Amino acid sequence: xxxxxxxxxxxxxxxxxALHAQSEHLTFMDIPIDGTITEFQTxxxxxxxxxxxxxSAQLPLGERMxxxxxxxxxxxVSVYYPKSSKKVYRVKVFRVIR
Numbered sequence: 001x002x003x004x005x006x007x008x009x010x011x012x013x014x015x016x017x018a019l020h021a022q023s024e025h026l027t028f029m030d031i032p033i034d035g036t037i038t039e040f041q042t043x044x045x046x047x048x049x050x051x052x053x054x055x056s057a058q059l060p061l062g063e064r065m066x067x068x069x070x071x072x073x074x075x076x077v078s079v080y081y082p083k084s085s086k087k088v089y090r091v092k093v094f095r096v097i098r
Contacts (some may be wrong), residue, residue: 023057027092031069037064037081044068049077067096 026033029073031043041051055076056064066077073095080088080090 024049033088033091035088036086037088038086040079042064044077044079054074 006032008073029030029044029047029049031040031047033040038067044066045051049066049070059078062081062083064081067081068075068077070077070085070093076094076096078092078094079088080092081088
């Protein structure tokens with residue numbers, strides 16, 4: 001096998017693995033982080049995580065706060081989305097110490 005063919009083969013393998021890695025979405029509590037905030041909020045409610053309306057009202061547009069049990073611990077869950085598309089792009093979990 002010539003050097004050019006070997007380099008081409010390695011390049012194709014890298015491209016294949018890079019494309020394959022991009023096909024999987026991140027999840028939170030088995031909920032894909034790829035839908036709108038409304039869809040994500042509905043799925044969180046089904047899992048027992050409730051919207052904290054008072055806290056969310058104080059946050060900037062593009063962030064909502066939820067509360068509930070995550071992994072057996074009582075936590076605050078902050079969900080981020082852009083104002084224009086409303087597609088969820090980040091979820092942060094904060095453990096509440098009582």
